[in-house]
Amino acid sequence: MTELSPKFKYEVAQEPGGEGIKLCFACGICTASCPIRAIDEGYNPRRIIRMVLLGMKQRVLSSDFIWFCSSCYACTERCPQGVKFTDVMNAIKNLAVKQGYVPTPFVQQIDILKRFGRLYEIDEFDNKKRAGFGLPKVEKARGFTKKIMEMTELEQIILRKNEK
Ligand code: SF4
Ligand code: SF4
CATH class of the missing domain: 1.10.1060.10 (Alpha-helical ferredoxin)
Incomplete structure (x- = not known):
């Protein structure tokens, strides 16, 4: 039991x-x-x-x-x-x-958020499409998310999972 x-x-x-x-x-x-x-x-x-x-x-x-x-x-x-x-x-x-129980897809999402500041990276191709619809350009993320993650346990979650 x-x-x-x-x-x-x-x-x-x-x-x-x-x-x-x-x-x-x-x-x-x-x-x-x-x-x-x-x-x-x-x-x-x-x-x-x-x-x-x-x-x-x-x-x-x-x-x-x-x-x-x-x-x-x-x-x-x-x-x-x-x-x-x-x-x-x-x-x-x-x-x-x-306790270290985090499903892998969530860890992957955290990792993408850390690297790009958003879950979907916007590149020039996307910005050209946006311009075609009259939408403003989306600038690259400026590292705020990365800093927040380094200051919180989210960074540790990624590291712990990657070590396993
Ligand atoms: S509705 Fe509320 S009281 Fe009823 S089982 Fe769910 S949590 Fe409990
Ligand atoms: S999916 Fe909605 S209804 Fe179901 S447990 Fe979560 S909040 Fe409650």
Whole structure:
């Protein structure tokens, strides 16, 4: 049996956005409202909350499903207890990142953001097309993103992942 961490719910509750998790009374409205759940039955907000409350820390933090949430806020708007599950998911993801669990596509996106300042590099070809539509030229990113990433843990996430 996987080892349980009884304090996990407190860790989530202490993370910004995770404060409401202990208010959940398992009605399932979030799960019924979720568009991701509608296309993938493996994703279940109510079950994620139960797993956190039961202390299944490593199972939750290392799972792919915590990254499935599209942040549409349908669950948050409908929850009768004010749990704010979208924010709870962000709190869980923050804890996962702190433990080094980050899906490779996210790391790649961070790396592209660091290098180009945006997720899609705009070059002269794109700017010519933009000019054809009467749109202004997009200048090259000036390194602000790179500086921010070097000053935060995002840089470390990239390095940690690349070392593995
Ligand atoms: S809607 Fe709110 S109270 Fe109901 S299961 Fe989801 S988070 Fe818990
Ligand atoms: S915010 Fe996330 S968990 Fe909530 S309904 Fe939208 S996709 Fe589902």
